[in-house]
Amino acid sequence: MSDVVTMVQILLGLAGVLALVRAVQGPHLVDRIVALDLVLLLLAGGLVAHSSRDGSELFFGAAIVVALVAFAGTVIVARFIEWRDT
Amino acid sequence: MSVLQMIGSTLLLAGAVVTLLAALGLLDFPSSLARMHAATKSASLGLASVALGSGIAAESVGLFGVGALVAVFMFLTAPVSGHMLGRASYFAGQSPGLVHDDLATARPSVRAFTPERSSRPSLLRMIPLVLIWVLLWRDAGAGVWIVGIFVAALIEWARRQRNAPVRVRIGGSLIFLGRYVWMVIRSTLRVAWEVITPRNDQIREAIVAVPMQGNSLSVALLVANAISFTPGSLTVELTEEPLVVYVHVLHFESVAAVQSEVEALERLVAAALGEEIPA
Structure with a gap:
């Protein structure tokens, strides 16, 4: 079981690296925010996957908080971009 | 390894692979809106599968309860953030290379949505809030329930706005959910295929205006969100009076094709919500 979780976490980490490349490249603020949103969601996914190793529920709370922060941050920056560019 | 562990591992791995493909698409696709199709939706779907799987x-x-909560949360937030970023990106002029653009000629005046207020809280709306509270506390003691009901009542009181009376039809909802899940899986696979194949020759981006047939705001909102959660299509704008959904699609074939697809979706949603659609 824990082999599967390790593999899942490696895949998610790889996806995170790709997203970070996009975050650095841009070119527009929108692209960076999409990429950073994805990085946070991947972090949440990694935390969630971790709790199936031993069935502990400790990381689920953290995952929910991270996902909430990602959502709130994305929405606020989207508002900001519209406000700035119009 | 038990059967449950097998199912869980499969969901975990499938979710991780879909997410990785989404990240590849984020790197590979040619424009901001196209990249959003890969990232906000395919990734949310993948991570929801990871949450359920674990x-x-x-x-x-x-754990399954909290995992389901995370998955539902992904389903609720992904369309909203996708829609808002798509809108911001379009109005920031970050969408070159559109084959067809109905929004450019329309440029609809955007009216702020101001719901009417009334002070009638609904017990029905409080039930899911209380359940989420108890799930998050991971403790079903009497105190948790009482505080949960109190918090739900407080939230209900704070958002005293009147929703149009919606009568959810169970049969229609099940048909809608079934067809919708199939639609999402199909289009996720299509976007994934687009990522795997090296050339982006099938991508023809376009924004198509689709007038709603009915005039129910609830139906229009649900249709807009359903479109946004499907990889390959994204609601960029929704105008009231008249109700028009502006859909950005990744694989544009013809205006009529997009419109008939959205109209079919609208009929499903209307049947689920028990709304009438003029024929």
């Missing part, structure tokens, strides 16, 4: 693999009812 709940099942741990063979714990509590």
Whole structure:
């Protein structure tokens, strides 16, 4: 079981690296925010996957908080971009 | 390895692979809106599958409950953030290379949505709030329930706005959910295929205006969100009076094709919500 979780976490980490490349490249603020949103969601996914190793529920709370922060941050920056560019 | 662990592992791995493909698409696709199709939706779908999978693999009812909560949360937030970023990106002029653009000629005046207020809280709306509260506390003691009901009542009181009376039809909802899940899986695979194949020759981006047939705001909102959660299509704008959904699609064939697809979706949603559609 824990082999599967390790593999899942490696895949998610790889996806995170790709997203970070996009975050650095841009070119527009929108692209960076999409990429950073994805990085946070991947972090949440990694935390969630971790709790199936031993069935502990400790990381689920953290995952929910991270996902909430990602959502709130994305929405606020989207508002900001519209406000700035119009 | 038990059967539950097998199912859980499969969901975990499938979710991780879909997410990785989404990240590849984020790197590979040619424009901001196209990249959003890959990232906000395919990734949310993948991570929802990871959350459900790890709940099942741990063979714990509590973990499965919280995992389902995370998955539902992804389903609720992904269309909203996708829509808002898509709108911001379009109006920031970050969408070159559109084959067809109905929004450019329309440029609809955007009216702020101001719901009417009334002070009638609904007990029905409080039930899911209380359940989420108890799930998050991971403790079903009497105190948790009482405080949960209190918090739900407080939230209900704070948002005293009147929703149009919606009568959810169970049969229609099940048909809608079934067809919708199939639609999402199909288009996720299509976007994934687009990522795997090296050339982006099938991508023809376009924004198509689709007038709603009915005039129910609830139906229009649900249709807009359903479109946004499907990889390959994204609601960029929704105008009231008249109700028009502006859909950005990744694989544009013809205006009529997009419109008939959205109209079919609208009929499903209307049947689920028990709304009438003029024929």
